[in-house]
Amino acid sequence: MRLRATPKALALRLDGGETPEEVRALNLPEGLPLEVEVAGPVAQEVLEALLSLGRPVTLVPPRNRPQVGTLVVSKTLRSGERIEHPGTVVVLGDVNPGAEVVAGGDVIVVGKLRGLAHAGAGGDAERFIFALELAAKQVRIGPHLAQAPEGEGGRGPEVARLQDEQIVVEPFKRR
Template identity: 30%
Template sequence: MGNRQNVMIKGTKDGFILKLNDQCGYDVLKEELIEKLSVQYKALDDDHVISAKIEAGNRFLTEEQSEELKEIVRSQKSLIVEEIHSNVITIDEADQLIREREMSSIAGIVRSGQVIEVEGDFLLVGDVNPGGMIMAGGNIYILGTLKGIAHAGCYGNDEAVIVASQMLPSQLRISKHLNRAPDLENNNEQETHEMECAYIDESEQIVVDRLQVLRHVRPSITKYKGGM
């Protein structure tokens, strides 16, 4: 009986989820997967392709095992594997996550033609001159004037933000979104030295606003648990 529960198949509106027991041996799991798929999908129309997602739980799958499971599912001509999800990551993946969550910082000026690129958050104590550029996988914080280009979330993070003591950029980029330099004519508000932030709003546009809105639009940006 326990053997029959090593693979559970659940139908959803988007296709099928194949839940794999993470407590049994891989060979036992593979045999049951082959058996259950051959029985369950024997009568399906080969011309109608259905997506399947594999959930491996706390089982680590090597690249070879992942490809083997995909091939087993693909052998049922009506199924295609869209994703394999596991709670276990490799050491390289863990190191990458750590780097993406780290804060890098520099005190100085980013000059014209200079490009600073980091994988996580970036703090600059200084200015970004016209022609200078900062690229960060996470958020960008500038304790100074931004006159050059800032690209936050450059690896595809739409939740990233850009903060500057004075926001006078030649260009703002967040993830794949781009915002050209604002029109500064007759805009005396730019002469104030109030810190500002840039983020992607619900309409998928980059907007620049007062820093105070940040805790409302990105409440997860701080880990402080006090009563602010």
């Protein structure tokens, strides 16, 4: 945790591992709002402690985080092949059983997904998995895992996302 004053606000950087007690013990000067940069995994209790300080809080994105592009794979992935990328992965083809796609971002399969897909592999549970046909036995989003029931799949384009701490798969609807 690092605190510094700027002309317009107090800038607080949370690196992860901070406790609510440490946040409550901050000796903050009066009159300046708080800008919080979250650079690591932060517990909900820590964020609640920030809000309990009784001043405006603005969350800002981490500085110096390298931009991660999208990886486009223009082929069908066969058993034993593994694609791993810190950003979003788009597969223009099928992901066969025994193949794996592990992405720090979203996983998009323009084809049939029958292998393993893991979106948000760095712990980001706000990611999704899309496939024209989602027939994978297992999907992962962030730290969450879901097993497909027997006989399911093959209902057209579907998207898997986290809802109430559980992975749900639903038909893709255009907006």
